[in-house]
Amino acid sequence: MTEKPGRQRPGGRTARNRENVLRATADLLLSEGYEQLTIARVAAAAEVAETTVYRRWPSKVHLVADALSELARVENPIPDTGTLEGDLRALLAQVITLVERPEVQRVILTVVSLAADDEEVVRAKDAFWEARFAGAAGIVNRAVARGELPPDTDPYELIEDVAAPAYFRVLITGRPLDSRLVDRSVALALNRQGIRDAAAGSDRRASPSVDG
Numbered sequence: 001m002t003e004k005p006g007r008q009r010p011g012g013r014t015a016r017n018r019e020n021v022l023r024a025t026a027d028l029l030l031s032e033g034y035e036q037l038t039i040a041r042v043a044a045a046a047e048v049a050e051t052t053v054y055r056r057w058p059s060k061v062h063l064v065a066d067a068l069s070e071l072a073r074v075e076n077p078i079p080d081t082g083t084l085e086g087d088l089r090a091l092l093a094q095v096i097t098l099v100e101r102p103e104v105q106r107v108i109l110t111v112v113s114l115a116a117d118d119e120e121v122v123r124a125k126d127a128f129w130e131a132r133f134a135g136a137a138g139i140v141n142r143a144v145a146r147g148e149l150p151p152d153t154d155p156y157e158l159i160e161d162v163a164a165p166a167y168f169r170v171l172i173t174g175r176p177l178d179s180r181l182v183d184r185s186v187a188l189a190l191n192r193q194g195i196r197d198a199a200a201g202s203d204r205r206a207s208p209s210v211d212g
Contacts, residue, residue: 020046021053025067030103034064034110061121064111065128072098078135084143084195088162088186091136095163096177099170108170133159149193161189 024045028037039060043050057063075098079090098104111125137155144151149158165185169175 017046017048017052018056021048021056021063022067022070025063026071029064029067029107033106037064039063059120062123062127064107065125068107068111069128069131072132073135078138080138080142084139084146084148085186085190087139087142088158088189089182091139091159092162092166092182092185096166096182099166100177105170108167112171148195153193158189158193161192162186 021042024042025037028041028045037060039050039053039057042063043053046053053063057066076091076094079087079094081087081090099108133156136159140149140153140155140158143149144153162185165181165188166177169177169181
């Protein structure tokens with residue numbers, strides 16, 4: 001059956017609207033901060049109706065969580081270097097490159113401070129981290145297939161072990177996010193999995209640079 005001229009492919013306009021809304025949200029969020037962001041301003045910047053935004057995102061919190069997930073997905077594609085250690089180093093280097101940007105740090109600090117007893121906020125945060133862990137779990141699944149990790153390895157725990165020190169420095173101490181942190185975090189995470197040969201950080205040549 002021939003499609004009529006000018007007829008929209010199913011999902012085409014919806015996909016474009018979603019992309020435009022998330023891009024506008026990220027731009028406003030990073031340039032002006034969470035408090036200044038409103039659904040009305042996002043809709044105007046994305047050139048869509050406010051009702052279009054509300055149909056998919058019931059609140060600003062949900063919209064921001066989705067926009068941050070998309071930003072992380074685009075700027076931090078899940079690496080596939082061929083080894084578990086290489087993947088973890090590349091992943092952490094990407095995370096550090098993203099979160100060391102001052103505008104991203106401001107957003108992270110703001111989002112973390114949102115009310116923990118607000119069910120809507122909790123659901124939005126859970127959705128953000130679920131999306132991030134779902135992607136990173138591919139690293140663990142490939143490592144299991146290569147025989148580098150046992151089948152019962154918990155992807156969440158491994159990725160938490162790798163990324164937690166970087167977020168701790170962003171949120172708490174403000175200490176440098178440098179290549180030494182990559183070496184130490186990956187070595188400790190592998191050591192917890194019983195992979196001892198990397199614990200000393202002996203193959204630091206494989207560590208992606210995060211120092212510019």
